[in-house]
Amino acid sequence: MNLLAKSNKKFDFHSELLNWYDKNRRVLPWRALEGETPDPYRVWLSEIMLQQTTVATVKSYFEKFTQAWPTVQDLANADLDEVLAAWAGLGYYARARNLHACAKVVAQEYGGMFPSDTASLLTLPGVGPYTCGAISAIAFDKPFAAVDGNVDRVVSRFYAISDPLPQSKPEIRQYADALMQDHRAGDFVQALMDLGAMVCTPRTANCTICPLQSACQGLALGIADELPKKLRKKPRPTRKGTAYLVQRADGAVLLRKRPAKGLLGGMLEVPCTPWIVDLEASTNSGSNTVEHTFTHFHLVLEVVKAQTIDDAEHRPAESHVWVGLEQLASSALPTVMKKVLIKALGPDALKA
Ligand code: SF4
Structure with a gap:
């Protein structure tokens, strides 16, 4: 795939999106405010909670966890049963067990400091490529993409990727990687997520207020609302x-x-x-x-x-x-x- 063949060379995606983000960024309990240094513990905790779960649901759980266990060391010292009880209702309980196991590893093997290199991050329980990318970018400002559902949607629409998910994942990933730059990597990742949550939403592509509209191929082709395509799921037994x-x-x-x-x-x-x-x-x-x-x-x-x-x-x-x-x-x-x-x-x- 020739990335540039499908992209508009003159359009500065990075600057346009960051300018929009500076005016429109969401304030979220786990997110550092402008000028603050992100806390890797809060970034990691929120990213684990947000897997398969909405921001609205996660907020109260995040507050409960950070009040009960303000640091990764505190969480490592907690009983697993207490952690599971606090997690009850969030679903996907393997996440809670991995969360506790990961806190123990960070506390015991890394002195309570999350490692900042991707090779070490990927060895932590429950940290896969997505979470590793999100922590690297958001907590440590490194140019790693974190492709969640919001980013799938924005990239699919912007580049008019018409293959259905999940087959299109590798192509989306390539585009997302190519968009990353060293400058303000963490903000850029969060800006893509915010655009997908606030403007380029699952129900509607609100193109008239989108900072990417002048170069968006999904919009130009009139197919933005149909993307990303998804394979029909088998009915559940x-x-x-x-x-x-x-x-x-x-x-x-x-x-x-x-x-x-x-x-x-x-x-x-x-x-x-x-x-x-x-x-x-x-x-x-x-x-x-x-x-x-x-x-x-x-x-x-x-x-x-x-x-x-x-x-x-x-x-x-x-x-x-x-x-x-x-x-x-x-x-x-x-x-x-x-x-x-x-x-x-x-x-x-x-x-x-
Ligand atoms: S212009 Fe429309 S389709 Fe394209 S990224 Fe923006 S909101 Fe999404």
Whole structure:
């Protein structure tokens, strides 16, 4: 691919975008204000949280984490269960486990200072090429692209890339790399993200207010709103199961810990049957069911309530634990299990 063949040599993409950014940049809790030095811990924490999750959702979690653990050392010293409980509701729980593991490595092997070279960054748990690029650029001002969904969209539209995602990823990456310069690399990466979030948005390309409009090929060809194209996803299968909400006379409910690895790893759950694929798609939602959509499947759980006693003969198995009603709100419960508890115990079940 000849990058220059598709780009407008006279248009100064870098300057135009940075000029726009200087007037329009978003103020975000994890972002250094103009003139401030970014804190790599906050940059890393926010980038991990923002994977697969919206800015609006991440804000309160970011505040909670940085209040509880103001430094990477504090996070490294926390119990994993505490971290999982604070993460509950953000989804993709492997991120929380990697977050904690990464904090430990940075605290123990790097003296609490994030390394600034990409080779070391890439060895950290949970840090892949995207996060490595984002930390390198935003925290250390190095000219590495960080291609998130916003950047996919802006680059696809600006260069009129009509191959669908994800096949077009390598081409987008090449364009994004070619746009990077040493000057204000961190601001440039954040400017591309902000443009994608504020102007060149998923719903609409607001070209009339865009600093790139005079050279944008998607706009010139009248196809901006159709890009980026995406391959149609396969429909998600439905799985079904039964959740048993067992409650003691004093109100405590029986929960069990999921295995450390795998879906919702290390989180608490209401004991369930295995979630099996509903081959006949015969499961209907009803008044005693909850539904939840994961990345790869849709789940329908029937909720069954039972009362029990907790005397010496009814001790729970080791992986199970009785949790008092007042502790439910601060327990490491994923969203699907919060839905089960609300279904069984009523809308106030998780109010602290
Ligand atoms: S001109 Fe329109 S399509 Fe092109 S980058 Fe700007 S908002 Fe997106």
